[in-house]
Amino acid sequence: MSLKYEDVIAKYEPVLGLEVHVELGTASKMFCGCNTIFGAEPNTQTCPVCLGLPGALPVVNEKAIEYTIMIGLALNCSIAPFSRFARKNYFYPDMPKNFQTSQYDEPICVNGFLDVEIDSNEGIKKFRVEVERVHMEEDTGKSLHVGGATGRIHGADYSLLDYNRAGIPLVEIVTKIVPGTGKYAPEVARAYVAELRDILRSLNVSDVKMEQGSLRCDANVSLRLIGSDVLGTRSETKNVNSLRSVERAVRGEMIRHAELLNKGERVVQETRHFQEDTGLTRSGRSKEQAEDYRYFPEPDLVPIVPDATWIETMRAALPEKPSIHRKRLQEAWAVPDKEMASMINADVLEIVEATVILGADPTKARGWWLGEIARIANEKEVAATDLPITPKDVAEIVALVATGDLTDKLARQVIEAVIAGEGRPSEVIEKRGIKVVSDDGALMAAIKKAISTQPDVAEKVRGGNVPAAGALIGAVMKETKGQADAAKVRELLLKHLGQ
Amino acid sequence: MAGISRDDVANLARLARIDMTPAELDHLASELGVILNAVARVQEVAGQNVPPTSHPLPLQNVYRKDEVVPSLTPEAALSAAPASEAQRFKVPKILGEEA
Ligand SMILES: [Zn+2]
Numbered sequence: 001m002s003l004k005y006e007d008v009i010a011k012y013e014p015v016l017g018l019e020v021h022v023e024l025g026t027a028s029k030m031f032c033g034c035n036t037i038f039g040a041e042p043n044t045q046t047c048p049v050c051l052g053l054p055g056a057l058p059v060v061n062e063k064a065i066e067y068t069i070m071i072g073l074a075l076n077c078s079i080a081p082f083s084r085f086a087r088k089n090y091f092y093p094d095m096p097k098n099f100q101t102s103q104y105d106e107p108i109c110v111n112g113f114l115d116v117e118i119d120s121n122e123g124i125k126k127f128r129v130e131v132e133r134v135h136m137e138e139d140t141g142k143s144l145h146v147g148g149a150t151g152r153i154h155g156a157d158y159s160l161l162d163y164n165r166a167g168i169p170l171v172e173i174v175t176k177i178v179p180g181t182g183k184y185a186p187e188v189a190r191a192y193v194a195e196l197r198d199i200l201r202s203l204n205v206s207d208v209k210m211e212q213g214s215l216r217c218d219a220n221v222s223l224r225l226i227g228s229d230v231l232g233t234r235s236e237t238k239n240v241n242s243l244r245s246v247e248r249a250v251r252g253e254m255i256r257h258a259e260l261l262n263k264g265e266r267v268v269q270e271t272r273h274f275q276e277d278t279g280l281t282r283s284g285r286s287k288e289q290a291e292d293y294r295y296f297p298e299p300d301l302v303p304i305v306p307d308a309t310w311i312e313t314m315r316a317a318l319p320e321k322p323s324i325h326r327k328r329l330q331e332a333w334a335v336p337d338k339e340m341a342s343m344i345n346a347d348v349l350e351i352v353e354a355t356v357i358l359g360a361d362p363t364k365a366r367g368w369w370l371g372e373i374a375r376i377a378n379e380k381e382v383a384a385t386d387l388p389i390t391p392k393d394v395a396e397i398v399a400l401v402a403t404g405d406l407t408d409k410l411a412r413q414v415i416e417a418v419i420a421g422e423g424r425p426s427e428v429i430e431k432r433g434i435k436v437v438s439d440d441g442a443l444m445a446a447i448k449k450a451i452s453t454q455p456d457v458a459e460k461v462r463g464g465n466v467p468a469a470g471a472l473i474g475a476v477m478k479e480t481k482g483q484a485d486a487a488k489v490r491e492l493l494l495k496h497l498g499q
Numbered sequence: 500m501a502g503i504s505r506d507d508v509a510n511l512a513r514l515a516r517i518d519m520t521p522a523e524l525d526h527l528a529s530e531l532g533v534i535l536n537a538v539a540r541v542q543e544v545a546g547q548n549v550p551p552t553s554h555p556l557p558l559q560n561v562y563r564k565d566e567v568v569p570s571l572t573p574e575a576a577l578s579a580a581p582a583s584e585a586q587r588f589k590v591p592k593i594l595g596e597e598a
Contacts, residue, residue, distance in 0.1 A: 026565045027565050027566065027567050028565050028566060028567045028568070032568075033563070033566060033567055033568030034567070034568075034570045035567045035570065041573070041586065042573065042585070042586045042587050043573040043576045043577060043586055043587060043588070044570060044572075044573050045570050046570055046571055046573075046576045047568075047570050047571050047576075048571070051571075051576060053579075059561060059562065059563040060561065060562050060563065061562070061563060061565050062562035062563065062564060062565065063564075063565035064565070065562065084553060090514070091514050091515045091516060093588070093590045096588075144587065145592075146584075147592075157592055158589055158590065158591060158592050159589075159590050159591075159592060160584055160585060160587035160588065160589055160590075161587050161588040161589075161590060162586075162587050162588075163576075163588070292510060292511065292514055296553075297553030297554075298553070299553055299554065301561075302554055302556075302558040302559050302560070302561045303553075303554070303559045303560075304559070304560060305559045305560055306560075
């Protein structure tokens with residue numbers, strides 16, 4: 001039986017630190033001209049430079065520097081007037097060079113911050129997350145462990161390496177420790193990653209797809225006794241590849257640490273891997289043993305000394321901040337705070353916006369994404385945005401409801417069918433023969449039938465009890481299998497009963 | 500003094516998966532120590548006002564445009580690999596010693 005979260009936070013104060021890796025959306029790799037297409041056939045995007053063959057000379061991709069500086073500026077960082085690459089030496093086959101080109105003590109951006117908001121039952125709470133550094137490096141290759149437990153390192157007989165990803169520009173964004181989050185640490189972690197993702201997306205520097213690994217979060221968590229200033233030992237959880245997982249991983253680690261500490265055991269400083277299915281973490285390689293990076297300045301790459309005017313041009317061209325963009329949307333759509341927070345929390349704001357851009361009414365678009373679609377997403381335990389239904393589909397459905405070609409009830413059926421893979425809304429409607437019954441004759445027949453089975457109710461309505469008509473309308477809707485327009489039924493029914 | 504201990508060498512050998520005998524460790528520790536000390540002597544020449552450098556040439560900001568150039572074919576890429584399978588480089592199991 002695991003410890004309750006409330007018991008953890010009653011005794012301990014969490015200390016949070018987050019490292020986010022983001023693959024930049026450049027066309028070519030960081031130090032060579034190889035392509036960066038996701039999902040290409042193995043080892044079709046490699047060359048002597050990214051394979052680390054002798055004599056190969058890396059040259060920095062200018063776009064990657066530009067993107068990194070943009071990220072730094074958007075995170076309120078100072079841009080270093082002089083920075084260098086360093087070799088991070090390690091012996092692990094995911095880098096064929098036996099080192100990763102990274103930055104060490106001279107990162108390109110330092111000392112920034114990002115303000116985040118969380119929606120709690122105490123209202124909207126604001127936290128400032130300070131950014132220690134933003135530095136450039138390159139991604140590693142992909143390992144496939146064969147034998148033993150599938151996909152796992154431990155117990156594998158051998159490993160197969162695909163170096164397509166090795167050398168793709170990667171930016172690491174490291175926060176300072178985030179103090180004072182208290183019980184909200186899991187939500188703050190999630191809000192930070194979400195806000196960062198939105199910023200990166202607005203800058204158009206990455207496709208920020210957590211499920212494809214172009215945005216990855218490592219969550220560092222430690223606990224200290226409330227009132228104590230002695231920091232606890234931290235664990236670093238990797239492999240956290242959705243916003244929901246960020247929150248779960250932090251909460252799970254807090255509970256795990258508290259259980260160890262309560263038993264008088266010690267937390268081991270180590271890398272842990274998040275398990276999507278259980279929400280728990282599993283011990284990875286032990287850091288103290290594996291680390292001896294022996295960083296030194298990369299002799300094959302010259303220093304980066306960005307021109308001040310270049311930096312200022314980039315600063316001036318920064319897009320609207322997501323937080324400001326959200327405020328503008330909220331005003332334009334006239335959405336109450338609470339509803340806005342629900343959309344952000346459900347991570348549907350962007351997709352609602354896309355639906356509105358395609359012509360849907362904001363309230364209706366929001367209603368479907370937060371309602372029926374969110375419900376199905378919940379049932380399937382995936383994000384609403386990952387369901388196979390697009391803003392275009394929803395805009396089409398909203399339009400059909402507006403013209404009276406679909407009722408809300410039929411629209412729900414169409415949404416379910418689209419998600420079930422039956423095709424686009426128009427195809428579903430065609431195939432299933434979904435049609436609003438608006439033919440007065442057919443509706444009147446159903447109305448008369450309803451009246452004859454519930455004569456007492458009809459009498460009440462005749463007598464002026466209009467709300468009682470609901471039961472009759474319900475019967476008509478049932479009779480027409482939900483294909484009737486409820487407003488039309490009501491109108492005809494009341495008229496027929498002399499109201 | 501730079502220097503390198505026998506333990507440092509043993510640890511690096513372990514990380515690099517190079518099997519070394521105790522005699523080799525003794526030998527390398529002293530040999531690497533000599534090399535490091537020789538390099539360290541160069542530092543004594545530099546005065547206080549000479550900043551450490553990583554590059555002999557006064558170059559900075561050498562960039563390439565973000566343009567894709569053809570990669571090697573997978574056959575060429577894998578041609579120097581000691582072993583391959585499924586168009587991937589095949590390597591001994593990783594971290595098996597810690598399992
Ligand atoms: Zn390459």
